[in-house]
Amino acid sequence: MNATSYSALPSTFRSLHHRNFSAFCSDIQNPGYVDCHSNCNKSTSQASLFLCSDSNSRRNGVFGRPLCVNPSGRRNLVGPAFYSLETSAYDVAALESPSRVAEEKVGVLLLNLGGPETLSDVQPFLFNLFADPDIIRLPRLFRFLQRPLAKLISVLRAPKSKEGYAAIGGGSPLRKITDDQALAIKMALEAKGISSNVYVGMRYWYPFTEEAIQQIKRDRITRLVVLPLYPQFSISTTGSSIRVLEHIFREDAYLSKLPVSIINSWYQREGYIKSMANLIQKELQSFSEPKEVMIFFSAHGVPVSYVEEAGDPYRDQMEECIFLIMQELKARGISNEHTLAYQSRVGPVQWLKPYTDEVLVELGQKGVKSLLAVPVSFVSEHIETLEEIDMEYKELALESGIKNWARVPALGVTPSFITDLADAVIEALPSATAIYAPTRTSEDVDHDPVRYFIKMFFGSILAFILFLSPKMITAFRNHVI
Numbered sequence: 001m002n003a004t005s006y007s008a009l010p011s012t013f014r015s016l017h018h019r020n021f022s023a024f025c026s027d028i029q030n031p032g033y034v035d036c037h038s039n040c041n042k043s044t045s046q047a048s049l050f051l052c053s054d055s056n057s058r059r060n061g062v063f064g065r066p067l068c069v070n071p072s073g074r075r076n077l078v079g080p081a082f083y084s085l086e087t088s089a090y091d092v093a094a095l096e097s098p099s100r101v102a103e104e105k106v107g108v109l110l111l112n113l114g115g116p117e118t119l120s121d122v123q124p125f126l127f128n129l130f131a132d133p134d135i136i137r138l139p140r141l142f143r144f145l146q147r148p149l150a151k152l153i154s155v156l157r158a159p160k161s162k163e164g165y166a167a168i169g170g171g172s173p174l175r176k177i178t179d180d181q182a183l184a185i186k187m188a189l190e191a192k193g194i195s196s197n198v199y200v201g202m203r204y205w206y207p208f209t210e211e212a213i214q215q216i217k218r219d220r221i222t223r224l225v226v227l228p229l230y231p232q233f234s235i236s237t238t239g240s241s242i243r244v245l246e247h248i249f250r251e252d253a254y255l256s257k258l259p260v261s262i263i264n265s266w267y268q269r270e271g272y273i274k275s276m277a278n279l280i281q282k283e284l285q286s287f288s289e290p291k292e293v294m295i296f297f298s299a300h301g302v303p304v305s306y307v308e309e310a311g312d313p314y315r316d317q318m319e320e321c322i323f324l325i326m327q328e329l330k331a332r333g334i335s336n337e338h339t340l341a342y343q344s345r346v347g348p349v350q351w352l353k354p355y356t357d358e359v360l361v362e363l364g365q366k367g368v369k370s371l372l373a374v375p376v377s378f379v380s381e382h383i384e385t386l387e388e389i390d391m392e393y394k395e396l397a398l399e400s401g402i403k404n405w406a407r408v409p410a411l412g413v414t415p416s417f418i419t420d421l422a423d424a425v426i427e428a429l430p431s432a433t434a435i436y437a438p439t440r441t442s443e444d445v446d447h448d449p450v451r452y453f454i455k456m457f458f459g460s461i462l463a464f465i466l467f468l469s470p471k472m473i474t475a476f477r478n479h480v481i
């Protein structure tokens, strides 16, 4: 697991992230949904609160006996069961004063992206996504345009996006797969002697992170591990979900005192690397000449500015991840050629290169005949594996001269992977610390009505010119994702 605490992230990212906290408010387009951000204000965070260490962590212990079982089957909760802990191997305070009897209710919150379940969910889902200031990062002057812009882009993009979801059965499989993963992690923890409630919190669709948090509160969880289901950290994924959590936690007396441990990334974990290597090794055997196969890692892209201006560690982590997987394969005597490319770009800006579609064409032209696609930024099947890779990229590869094509499946509930995630949770438990309420800074409150009017006026004109240009519209409507 990445031992990087939040405070150890690149300072450029931290400052951007904290600045963004100031602009955050609930943007969720979700008619029958109770707005958990009603207290949303313009305060900013100065805290670096995500402390998670994997060094010298105690592995599991025996954690007491069942106290009670909540029979209600909440949709974002997996198998609720609480245990009373008489001695806790992970409770640092309890270790310091062994006479203390701690009663712990361990919660694990899985963070994920979420996806539309039906075709009519697609546009509101896209609205939620584009209304996220970590997905479309507007300069301060334009922030007031986030929601109108999200509306515009979501409407423009919805037809293309709907085609994709229609091609994979009419909706995203993400919710079902994430629920299965939650149950599997709960059972793996149970097998290691830890009883827990495992919750699913999606960023852009049901069950929303806000709903999961409310359930955690109702369940009076006393120690929480937050586990994003993204192996590598990006501002646009884990960062965005953590920002939502921070916002909710700092507004709430109970939550701000709850010991929380957030696992920022876990791409270097041995169990994950080995599980990925297993999938690749197995799939290589489906080719008639396994040694001739090019291993083609395809990661979801992010705009270059995230990495080069905002300090997103995503590209570095991705490259290290690929290195570790290849090292593991080499240790098994597999030394195929490999390459990494980035897929799924949206909009008119530069994304991380090389682009998957361009590399496929080049490889075909260079005479590569066999290719094994390995989706590497996500651990569930989703639209970008099932539609973009399996349909669009496969077709492109075959047209470009590649003869033999296969893809490794996403990890899903692969036992070795799930066991490793359970271990990551156990290792994170000791470092859970309360999130303290940060103070506000004047930078985040724009009191002056004249300044506000001037910003709105010039911002609108500039936005009109920039965002409604035909180039912009085409970019959002057409780019593959």
Ligand SMILES: C=CC1=C(C)c2cc3[nH]c(cc4nc(cc5[nH]c(cc1n2)c(C)c5CCC(=O)O)C(CCC(=O)O)=C4C)c(C)c3C=C
Pocket (backbone or CB within 6 Å): 113, 114, 115, 116, 126, 129, 134, 135, 136, 157, 160, 161, 164, 172, 173, 174, 230, 234, 236, 237, 300, 301, 302, 303, 346, 377, 378, 381, 382, 383, 384, 481
């Ligand atoms: C590590 C994974 C992901 C990163 C990084 C990421 C960044 C990112 N994504 C968009 C825009 C869209 N993403 C969409 C779907 C989508 N994205 C991810 C993962 C990452 N995104 C997943 C798993 C999914 C699929 C969910 C599902 O329903 O199966 C979409 C919608 C799909 C479509 O329109 O076709 C958009 C749009 C941006 C702009 C971005 C970084 C800034």
Ligand SMILES: [Fe+2]
Pocket (backbone or CB within 6 Å): 300, 344
């Ligand atoms: Fe995405």
